[in-house]
Amino acid sequence: MFKQLSALLTCLTISVIAHAQETFPQNGAYDDRPGRYAFTNANIVVDSKTTILKGTMLIENGIIREVGKQVKIPAGTVVMNLKEKYIYPSLIDLDSDYGMPEVRRERPAGGRQTPQLESSKKGAFGWNQAIQPENDASLIFTPDAKKAEELRKIGFGTVLIHPHDGIVRGNGAVVTLTDEAANKALLKRKASAHFSFSKGSSSQTYPSSTMGVVALLRQNYYDADWYAKTEKAKETNLSLEAFNQIKTLPSFFETNDKYSIIRADKVGDEFGIQYIIKGGGDEYQRLKEIKATKATLILPLQFPEAYDVADPWDADLVSVAQLKHWELAPKNPSEVAKAEIPFAFTVSGMKNKADFWKNIKTAIEYGLPKEKALEALTTIPASLIKAEGQVGSLKSGLLANFIITSGDLFGKDNVIYENWIQGKQFVLSAMNAPDVRGTYALSVNNQPAGKLQVTGAPDKPEYKITVQDSVKITPKVILSDKLLTITYQPDKNAGTTRLTGWIAGNGLAGEGVLPNGNVVPWVATLSEKYQQAIAKDTAVAKVKETGPVYYPFVGFGNETLPVAETVLIKNATIWTNEKEGILQNADVLVQNGKITKVGKALSSPSGAKTIDGTGKHLTSGIIDEHSHIALFTINEGGQTSSAEVRMSDVINPDDVNIYRQLAGGVTTSHLLHGSANSIGGQSALIKLKWGASQSQMLIPEVKTIKFALGENVKQSNWGDVVRTRFPQTRMGVEQVFFDHFLRAKDYAAQWKTYNANSKKQTGNAPRRDIELDALAEILASERFITCHSYVQSEINMLMHVADSLNFKINTFTHILEGYKLADKMAKRGIGGSTFGDWWAYKMEVKEAIPYNAALMYHEGVTVAINSDDAEMARRLNQEAAKTVEYGGVPEEEAWKMVTLNPAKLLHIDNRLGSVKAGKDADLVLWNAHPLSIYARPEFTMVEGAVYFDRKKDEEKQKTMAVERERLIQKMLGDKAEGKPTQKPQASQPKMWHCEDIVGVHTEHETAH
Known part of the structure; x- marks a missing residue:
């Protein structure tokens, strides 16, 4: 029954195809023949798993009727004997x-374009x-x-x-x-x-x-x-x-x-x-x-x-x-x-689609199985678009979409002769062109004229004539069907000989014209048939060797990722950041990524790695409260609020600044949105696990967001052409906060009412707004604000807005005029994350002073020293030291400004920021006092795994130099072989700052 139904459906499909264009008139006589063809004696590759040798495929009206060994061919069928050529699905x-x-995207001829805030599409x-x-x-x-x-x-x-x-x-x-x-x-x-x-x-x-x-x-x-x-x-x-x-x-x-x-x-x-x-x-x-x-x-x-x-x-x-x-x-x-x-x-994205087969065969040389290559071009794409009942294989009832080839589709000398689409023939190369390859004895005017060698592919033969046993000449040859013309110069000074002839038996013959104009006979007698080189072992082809993959895939990457170890660090000076203060000649035991013991004369567990810390200082890892490293982009400046965007969506684990900052003792970075708008995006907090994935680096439970005040958010200093987006004044910035938080309050109330309704219905649910979700989290004290700030008046303004609308500001970052209102910050429990001694780089910071951090500290503000700069982050220990110089902050308190204090501001001091049993083993062993300009990490550990080791770094540099030269020599070899090359272009990794904006039209397009 099933077979009968299948046959009926096949017939119906053929009928539909046959009459698909009956609604279209045709000018001229109609050809109503069924388009029935039988391809016999063919090697039919039905799919990657099934090949029928010396089989027959019958097609009619653009549909495959039957495929097999014993196919009955109806009368009136055009029969094509393929002589063991191959048929593959198209x-x-x-x-x-x-x-x-x-x-096409319309762009201005030069300069910036006026912001287009709304859609111009009609309808x-x-x-x-x-x-x-x-x-x-x-x-x-x-x-x-x-x-x-x-x-x-x-x-x-x-x-x-x-x-x-x-x-x-x-x-x-x-x-x-x-x-x-x-x-x-x-x-x-x-x-x-x-x-x-x-x-x-x-x-x-x-x-x-x-x-x-x-x-x-x-x-x-x-x-x-x-x-x-x-x-x-x-x-x-x-x-x-x-x-x-x-x-x-x-x-x-x-x-x-x-x-x-x-x-x-x-x-x-x-x-x-x-x-x-x-x-x-x-x-x-x-x-x-x-x-x-x-x-x-x-x-x-x-x-x-x-x-x-x-x-x-x-x-x-x-x-x-x-x-x-x-x-x-x-x-x-x-x-x-x-x-x-x-x-x-x-083939999308290929500069030259003619390179398609070359690149497929290259992939096979590098280990891609041929059957996987075929599946990737036929059955898999057909199944993905649910068209496996129409295309992708050669089965009864499918469209007659197939190609005829000289042999293995992925073979070196394979030729695609024809491509049939919906039963219509497209000839790509003459299928039955004569194969003239071989070695011939050439005679011109009944005199020996040398040896003619024909090699290459059957459809693209290559010719060489050897005269006087050693002189090789490349003639110009035109071969059309069984006729050919050979033009060459036997001698540079003798002129050109032109031979025209045909294939005759086992040779070539015809007439030629010598340089002197005489018409003479010529003949080329086959002396040796062409023997195609066959690989000694085609079953086990040698895969091309390559170097290792690095994690991340950049210089200084790892072949294998670091793993957490059991480590006992002995006899070090330990800066605990706890009530114990600085311990002399003490030990720390690390197990399973955690600090398990801190004390003196600790015993070493079985299998533990022991590190001698004598004369060295052990601290918790530095936490950078304001960073823009490890990001693909940092600003979404299209609207005045971008609370809906997440920095976690654009983490870049390949940024070499991760490794450089590990070398400076940094283990955690707070990745902030830039300052292009009043309400910025949701921040991301990451551990600097060099080589790990984005998700492995992220600390997802920390929920923060970037706000900004000042010149950057107004964009009014970008030039007249872009003075469109609200706000354009500092008064407007204040209104942005009021408007958005009032909307967020109403939004949160709608959801509260809806969720409290025992008979809530999906059709009456409020519209989910991911921008207002983030602001509602702030109102619920579930997300914490870090605000870019400089000027006293604006800082006062935002504190007033927060007081009025009953939300809390967690941290003012930059806060270079924080010394003017530190008492107000302390009263509200607002932290300050500032620079050591940056000032005078723009008008907003002209009243900044190097005593800022110290003055805020003395008023009881929780103070952090941040980088906001990829280079400065490598020396945050020295930035902390400046607070000792400028303001007399005690050394331990200064050190907390880059460790425990940022941990408090980020609400992670329960697991980071100090050397205490139970906390994450994010530790740095310094060769000297950590606030010294001479201090440098011997190693930096994150969760018990060493991600930077100074001795191994030296080995990495040597290994990288060797690997680099190996690859350069390999490239030089490609050039020597005549392979195409490209000219190197200088490029530098992006060092992001608050005001940087990159567009999304192309990968690295800079909009501002």
Whole structure:
């Protein structure tokens, strides 16, 4: 019964295809033949697991009717004997812009553009132009003959298309690369939903950062859910309606690096969506974390070219990370396969699509199994778009989308002869072209003229003529069907000989014209058949060797991550920051990442590592209360409040400043949003675990947020062209706080009422607003404010606002005029996080003094010394020492300003900031008094694992120099072989400061 039903469905499908265009009139005589072809004596690769040798495939009306060994061929069928050539399914690409309109973003000719705060899109759509779920690829698809031909040539028959524009890009469509009308090419509309971290063509001000993109996307999900369920909607929003329609489709997310993959998956997890994620080709650098996302990947096949490092000065411009990525990028597909992460390939992003097969074969040379490569181009992409019943394999009932090849699809000399799409033939290379390869004895005018050697691929033969036993000449040859023309110069001074002829038996023959004009006969007699070189052991191909992966993937990275050890540090001077004060000749025992004992003459547990601390000082790790390291971007300046954005979304574990600051004794950094707006983003607190993942570094339970006062937030000093965004005055800044907190109070009250209602109904729930969520947490004392501040009047203003609206300011940071109102801060329990001696770098700090920290301390303010600078953070111990010089702060109290006090301000003093049993083993062993300018860490430990060791650092530098030179020599070898190279470009890691803004249109575009 099942077989009968299957046969009936197949017939119905064939009938539908056969009559699909009957609604279209045709000018001329109709060809109603069924398009029935039988391909016999073929090696048919049904899929990666099934190959039928010397089989037959029957197609009719663009559909595969039958595949097998014993296929009955109906009368009237065109039979093509493939003589053991191969048939493979045509390839599928899931990230194509084929047939889509070009995306253009209007930009001003020069300088900044006037901020565009609202959408300029006409119609009842959403408020942000970068959110375009209403885009429907099937409605704007126009076949592109040139692009279709380009893709057909390399074996593709089907593509998933979508407009590559915006954060939410709308729905995609599945189309074939036939040369017929759009209605024939379109297989499936609304096949997928598409997302990215790029604004695309939107010139709207918000979002201006990657974390802003994440927040906007998250809010859009919440809004769409509310819009679908609420009974109180006040608007018609076509964008939200469209979003609710596409969010159930297979969802594809375009990213450009390993951390963006993790970031995208985090968004998906929040809303119960498993994205299919296009990566950037560096997945091998964080395979464990990427595997944990459970995402299927789409991998690009663009590998970096070697750098031209012949000039040593040019070579110095290339980082270790760039050198190693060049070597390891071709290994990425094999490493992803080895990790058992499902993936598909795409040609998207390739500069030259003709390099596709070269790069696939390179990936195979680096260990990618051929069957995985085939799956990534056929069955996996078909299943991801739920089109496995149409394309991706060669089974009865599927579309006749297939390619005919000379042999193994991934073989060195393989030729793709034909690409059939929906049963229509596209000839790429002459399938039955004569194979003239071999060695011939050449005779011209009945006289020996040398030896003709023909090598290369059957469809691209290469010719050499050897005369006088040693002189080799490369002739110009045109071979068309069985006719050929050979033009060469036997002697540089003898002129050109032109031979025209044909294939005759086992040789070549014809007539030629000598340089003197005489017409003479010529013949080339085959003396030796061409023997193709065969690998000695094709079953166990030797995989190309590469260097190790570093964690993180930069210079000074680790081949293996540090692990917590049991360590006994003996006879050190211990700065406890507790009531015990400074202990002389004391010991500390570390077990399982914690400090377990502090005292004298401690016994060493079995297996413990003992470190002699004689003459050295042991302290808790330095905590930097105000830092901008380890971030991809720091400001979301598109709106006056960005409380919805999270710095945790843009943590950069590859920032070398993490390692440098470990070398300065820093173990914890409070990563703040910048000061582009009055209400900034949610901060992130991280442990400096060099080489660990983003989630392993993060201390998630600490909830803080950045506010700002002063010039930066007004943006009125950015020039007349940008004087649009509110506020433009310090009075306006005050109003921003009042307005937002009044809204937050009302918002919190709505949710309180709703949650208290025993009969609460989803349709009556308030709209979830992630910006107001953060402000409501402040009102509930669940999130703590760190406020960028300078001037006394504004500091007073914000304290007044907080008093009026009953919320608390946790910390004023910078606070360079804190000495003027320290008594008021102390009365309210507000901390001060300041600099050691920065002043006079702008008008707002002209009244700053180096005694600021000391004066606040003497008034009872909890004072921290922060860096706000990647370089200064390496010397925070010296910055703390300045408070002893300027103001006579006791040494122990000065040391607390970079350890225990910031821990208190961050509400983590229960686990950090002092050397006490039960606290995290974040410890630094100094070679001298920690407040000395001569002090430097011997090692820095985080949770019992040593992340910086001065002796090992010296070894790392030597290892890095050796690895660097190995890679440079390897690159020089590529250049010597004539492989393409690229010129090194100078680049510097970004040292962020409060006012820095980076856009999201391209990876490193600087907007300000």
